[in-house]
Amino acid sequence: DIQMTQSPASLSASLGETVSIECLASEDIYSNLAWYQQKPGKSPQLLIYYASSLQDGVPSRFSGSESGTQYSLEINSLQPEDEGDYFCQQSYKFPLTFGSGTKLEIK
């Protein structure tokens, strides 16, 4: 199975700051990487697909990038509603696998 190593496990940042979350794939996944946000008590929401494509309706302060097998989610100009859990998912090979998640707290 492809392992997705996600970091950090948690982070705390202030309103207006920029944060970055990383996922490292154990092998090449050829940009088949999605990012999701899950707010407390809510279902996960798709943010980014194919590493850097923004899902319809997602604010442009969210962006994704890649460098080799390392994938990053950047959130610019943090807003209160960005607080929640974020996780990555590779969709290159079965079984589909997920990162361990990052809990983002807005100070």
Place this chain on the structure above:
Amino acid sequence: EIQLQESGPGLVKPSQSLSLTCSVTGYTITSGYDWSWIRKFPGNKMEWMGYISYSGSTNYNPSLKSRISITRDTSKNQFFLQLNSVTTEDTATYYCARGWYLSYVMDAWGQGASVTVSS
């Protein structure tokens, strides 16, 4: 707007079967997409369990292959999860989700159903 809603028992005894239903509104499950079950364990690890495609074919996580079955009732626009011989390690929140055909990105999820396996 598509909505997915999981339902089923919140408590299952060890060695019994776990059965959940995903009711879909706003989209017909035979029109397209793959329909997945995903679970989130205490501690936040997530596991993709399997899917049933719009055509009715299935694909399961090999780690569960001997215990899992995903079926559907097209007349009710529902799909189902059955997991046999459960143990306490199957305690999790179970989500159903819609995945893009051939790219397996999940663009719509249910709220999740918490299932505890305990005697």
